[in-house]
Amino acid sequence: MPDHKVVSRNAWLAARKELLAEEKEFMARRDALNAKRRALPRVKVDEDYIFQGPDGEVTLAGLFGDNSQLIVQHFMYGDGWKEGCPSCSFWADGYDGIDVHLAHRDAAFVTVSNAPLAQLEAYKTRMGWRFNWVSCFGSRFNHDYHVSCTPQELEKGPVEYNYRQSTFSSTELPGVSVFARDSAGDVYHTYSCYSRGLDNLNVAYQYIDLLPKGRDEDGLPHTMAWLRRHDQYDD
Numbered sequence: 234m235p236d237h238k239v240v241s242r243n244a245w246l247a248a249r250k251e252l253l254a255e256e257k258e259f260m261a262r263r264d265a266l267n268a269k270r271r272a273l274p275r276v277k278v279d280e281d282y283i284f285q286g287p288d289g290e291v292t293l294a295g296l297f298g299d300n301s302q303l304i305v306q307h308f309m310y311g312d313g314w315k316e317g318c319p320s321c322s323f324w325a326d327g328y329d330g331i332d333v334h335l336a337h338r339d340a341a342f343v344t345v346s347n348a349p350l351a352q353l354e355a356y357k358t359r360m361g362w363r364f365n366w367v368s369c370f371g372s373r374f375n376h377d378y379h380v381s382c383t384p385q386e387l388e389k390g391p392v393e394y395n396y397r398q399s400t401f402s403s404t405e406l407p408g409v410s411v412f413a414r415d416s417a418g419d420v421y422h423t424y425s426c427y428s429r430g431l432d433n434l435n436v437a438y439q440y441i442d443l444l445p446k447g448r449d450e451d452g453l454p455h456t457m458a459w460l461r462r463h464d465q466y467d468d
Contacts (some may be wrong), residue, residue: 237445270424273423273424275413275421275422275423276421276422277419277420277421278293278412278420278421278422280293280373280374280377281293282369282372282373282374283372284296284345284367284368284369284372284374285349285350285367285368285370286350286365286367286368287350287354291367293374293412293420294414294418294420296341296343296365296367297341297412297414297420298336298341300336300339300340300341300414301339301413301414301415302338302339302340302341302411302412302413302414303340303341303342303343303411303412303413303414304335304340304341304342304343304409304410304411305343305344305345305378305409305410305411305412306324306325306328306342306343306344306345306409307345307346307375307378307380307406307407307408307409307410308321308325308344308345308346308366308407309321309346309380309403309405309406309407310346310347310348310352310353310356310405311346311347311348311381311403311404311405312347312348312349312352312370313348313352314348314352316356316462317346317353317356317360318405318407319457319460319461319462320407320457320460321407322360322462322463323435323437323457323460324407324431324434324435325344325360325362325364326360326436326437326463327434327435327436327437328342328364328434328436329362329363329364330363330364331364332364332365341365342364342365343364343365343366343367344364344365344366344367345366345367345368345369345374345375346366346368346369346370346375346405347368347369347370347375347376347380347381347404347405348368348370349368349370350367350368350370353366353367353368354366359464360462360463360464375405378408378410378422378425379392379393379394379406379408379425379427380394380405380406380407380408380427381404381405381406382401382404383404384404387401387402387404394406394427394428395427395428395430396427406427407427407428407431408425408426408427408431409425409426409427409430409431409434410422410424410425411423411424411425
């Protein structure tokens with residue numbers, strides 16, 4: 234832990250108010266950025282994507298339910314994997330259960346993975362999650378939104394991820410994509426983010442960032458080396 238000064242309550246309060254001014258400035262900049270995100274142009278989705286869900290086949294439009302907006306969480310889980318990605322599982326612990334709240338803001342939420350549905354459902358049961366999780370296995374959906382690639386594409390060199398060409402060792406990567414549907418039923422892609430763009434969507438990390446030690450990951454072999462699936466931590 235950093236060597237923090239121990240001061241009087243009044244001195245602490247002065248330092249806290251100074252930081253508060255910076256926090257308010259940051260929030261104002263964030264509000265402005267959010268407004269620019271909402272104002273982005275959109276692209277019409279012409280592909281008829283089909284997903285496999287607990288109730289059978291469902292289209293991209295069908296994932297909206299009665300809502301005009303849809304958030305898709307791209308969860309790293311490939312065909313034949315024994316377990317879902319631990320980092321994506323960490324994120325999932327934070328968004329499990331939020332769909333009822335989003336529905337009251339005219340938005341549906343769904344998690345999508347490029348693995349057979351039976352594989353997803355078994356892992357979902359193990360982890361005790363409730364969110365809607367569908368399979369895009371056999372379709373180009375995750376590929377078209379640049380979170381899945383084939384082994385052959387990896388062998389050829391860099392693949393597109395986070396709006397640039399990068400080299401990876403996995404065929405599956407994380408991301409979030411957002412869609413809107415108009416009154417005529419047409420679907421539009423409005424936003425996608427990847428990599429550190431997902432950081433603010435992790436509830437646990439936002440709380441950890443409030444702690445004196447923060448994420449405390451600098452001395453680890455790699456970021457999140459400490460992380461385990463929630464049923465794999467040693468007591």
